[in-house]
Amino acid sequence: MSRTAFFISDGTGITAETLxxxxxxxxxxxxxxLVVKPxxxxxxxxxxxxxxxxxxxxRDGERPIVIDTIVDQSIRDIIAxxxxxxxxxxxxFLAPLEEELATHxxxxxxxxxxxxxxxxxxxxxxxxxxxLDNDDGARTHQYDQADVILVGVSRCGKTPTSLYLxxxxxxxxxxxxxxxxxxxEDGVLNMPKALAPYRHKLFALTIDPRRLAAIxxxxxxxxxxxxxxxxxxxxxxxxxxxxxxxxxxxxTTRFSIEEISTRMIAETHLTRRFSPR
Amino acid sequence: MSRTAFFISDGTGITAETLxxxxxxxxxxxxxxLVVKPxxxxxxxxxxxxxxxxxxxxRDGERPIVIDTIVDQSIRDIIAxxxxxxxxxxxxFLAPLEEELATHxxxxxxxxxxxxxxxxxxxxxxxxxxxLDNDDGARTHQYDQADVILVGVSRCGKTPTSLYLxxxxxxxxxxxxxxxxxxxEDGVLNMPKALAPYRHKLFALTIDPRRLAAIxxxxxxxxxxxxxxxxxxxxxxxxxxxxxxxxxxxxTTRFSIEEISTRMIAETHLTRRFSPR
Numbered sequence: 001m002s003r004t005a006f007f008i009s010d011g012t013g014i015t016a017e018t019l020x021x022x023x024x025x026x027x028x029x030x031x032x033x034l035v036v037k038p039x040x041x042x043x044x045x046x047x048x049x050x051x052x053x054x055x056x057x058x059r060d061g062e063r064p065i066v067i068d069t070i071v072d073q074s075i076r077d078i079i080a081x082x083x084x085x086x087x088x089x090x091x092x093f094l095a096p097l098e099e100e101l102a103t104h105x106x107x108x109x110x111x112x113x114x115x116x117x118x119x120x121x122x123x124x125x126x127x128x129x130x131x132l133d134n135d136d137g138a139r140t141h142q143y144d145q146a147d148v149i150l151v152g153v154s155r156c157g158k159t160p161t162s163l164y165l166x167x168x169x170x171x172x173x174x175x176x177x178x179x180x181x182x183x184x185e186d187g188v189l190n191m192p193k194a195l196a197p198y199r200h201k202l203f204a205l206t207i208d209p210r211r212l213a214a215i216x217x218x219x220x221x222x223x224x225x226x227x228x229x230x231x232x233x234x235x236x237x238x239x240x241x242x243x244x245x246x247x248x249x250x251x252t253t254r255f256s257i258e259e260i261s262t263r264m265i266a267e268t269h270l271t272r273r274f275s276p277r
Numbered sequence: 278m279s280r281t282a283f284f285i286s287d288g289t290g291i292t293a294e295t296l297x298x299x300x301x302x303x304x305x306x307x308x309x310x311l312v313v314k315p316x317x318x319x320x321x322x323x324x325x326x327x328x329x330x331x332x333x334x335x336r337d338g339e340r341p342i343v344i345d346t347i348v349d350q351s352i353r354d355i356i357a358x359x360x361x362x363x364x365x366x367x368x369x370f371l372a373p374l375e376e377e378l379a380t381h382x383x384x385x386x387x388x389x390x391x392x393x394x395x396x397x398x399x400x401x402x403x404x405x406x407x408x409l410d411n412d413d414g415a416r417t418h419q420y421d422q423a424d425v426i427l428v429g430v431s432r433c434g435k436t437p438t439s440l441y442l443x444x445x446x447x448x449x450x451x452x453x454x455x456x457x458x459x460x461x462e463d464g465v466l467n468m469p470k471a472l473a474p475y476r477h478k479l480f481a482l483t484i485d486p487r488r489l490a491a492i493x494x495x496x497x498x499x500x501x502x503x504x505x506x507x508x509x510x511x512x513x514x515x516x517x518x519x520x521x522x523x524x525x526x527x528x529t530t531r532f533s534i535e536e537i538s539t540r541m542i543a544e545t546h547l548t549r550r551f552s553p554r
Binding site: 003011012013014015018019022023024026027028029030038039065069085087089090092093094096097098100101103105106120121122124125126128129132135155157159160163164167215218256257258259262263266 | 280288289290291292295296299300301303304305306307315316342346362364366367369370371373374375377378380382383397398399401402403405406409412432434436437440441444492495533534535536539540543
């Protein structure tokens with residue numbers, strides 16, 4: 001029988017879920033069903049949820065794990081009365097922090113996000129549209145405004161990474177695909193002309209050829225484009241270019257987009273323009 | 278004098294930073310400088326960071342707040358010896374969870390993310406490319422495959438929201454701009470033909486006209502497009518359409534992209550195809 005874990009919040013639920021998943025990921029062998037309950041911000045919603053927790057305890061035969069970041073005391077009390085094992089994030093850490101900072105916390109609903117901060121919103125929108133305008137080598141005349149230019153073969157992860165960098169950190173990431181257009185007569189990949197003046201902004205992505213072939217065959221099945229031979233050849237040429245020009249690169253095969261992006265920032269000292277949370 | 282808070286991790290730092298920001302956001306009046314230190318995964322990096330923490334304590338005249346999710350005990354010991362006020366997330370909650378779950382945690386580095394999970398990666402890539410292909414009404418023949426279709430006037434937040442839904446939750450979000458093309462002779466906005474068969478998938482965004490004018494004037498300064506009159510008129514026509522067809526809508530003015538996306542999921546019971554963390 002599977003046990004259930006609830007991540008409960010009066011806001012987006014991002015903090016409760018992020019911490020909850022990190023904690024529960026440490027219990028590999030335990031079969032858990034994860035349920036996110038954001039915006040529990042009225043007594044009525046709290047009563048409904050308390051009833052669901054009680055039903056879940058009956059069904060599972062064990063009390064659920066309840067991880068919450070609710071602020072309002074009357075809502076907390078209703079959830080606390082339900083049969084769950086509570087991991088109470090805010091009350092655990094806020095009291096010692098109040099003592100250390102010698103002040104009371106404001107402890108206010110929804111204070112966790114950069115709500116309505118115009119500068120943050122503008123940076124995000126701006127960075128997202130920069131990534132879209134400069135996706136896949138579509139334009140090359142704005143590279144002077146780029147914070148970073150991602151290079152790599154088609155479908156190695158450039159587009160999702162540039163969008164993640166834009167949305168999460170406001171970083172202006174262009175991306176440029178390495179193609180046969182930049183091969184010389186000896187089959188050596190040259191530094192593309194559009195990139196040459198911006199070598200210091202380049203960051204490269206590579207990927208396992210089997211993985212690349214699988215991703216490409218979702219897009220164009222049974223094509224030369226998705227064949228193992230083609231994928232291996234393109235990746236060899238690309239990696240030779242990265243080494244020749246000392247372009248830092250990450251193999252995206254083993255990493256999530258979060259990891260690729262945060263490793264890139266750590267390695268290159270890219271500056272985040274904001275932090276959404 | 279500002280105090281400093283360090284968010285330290287042997288992985289991406291996302292959990293430490295998310296929780297740390299949520300906790301410290303409750304102390305509105307306290308002037309804090311926030312520093313993220315991900316990938317502290319060797320003894321050498323730990324010693325370097327401990328030295329930085331000590332220097333920061335000297336400079337600030339007060340010990341920094343140290344919020345960490347480091348797993349390795351020898352690395353933890355080095356950080357713990359530095360002069361900081363520790364908020365020790367994992368050790369605080371893992372022991373009680375071990376007792377409740379009657380098992381030992383695996384407590385392994387980097388176990389917090391869906392690393393290398395091919396299905397998750399494929400869903401994300403697929404959803405991101407779906408959002409890009411179906412951005413701004415570019416295509417309308419794939420709406421049968423959309424999980425949701427965002428509608429609203431130009432620059433009300435549709436594109437960043439659809440990309441966030443794709444990256445964070447694997448949701449396939451198309452978006453369609455409401456324009457004068459769909460006005461009838463009385464100046465009433467009609468349901469666009471491409472959307473009519475998919476009314477149940479529509480979710481609308483609106484925005485304060487002043488905010489819209491500001492965003493649009495970044496793009497095309499001094500144009501009719503960014504004038505207050507034009508923005509007000511378009512928004513009135515759009516909101517009349519939403520009400521007439523009972524399309525659920527959110528005013529994006531007050532909300533972050535995280536909030537818009539999570540509220541939309543909560544209100545429509547959209548199903549997340551995966552959860553990256």
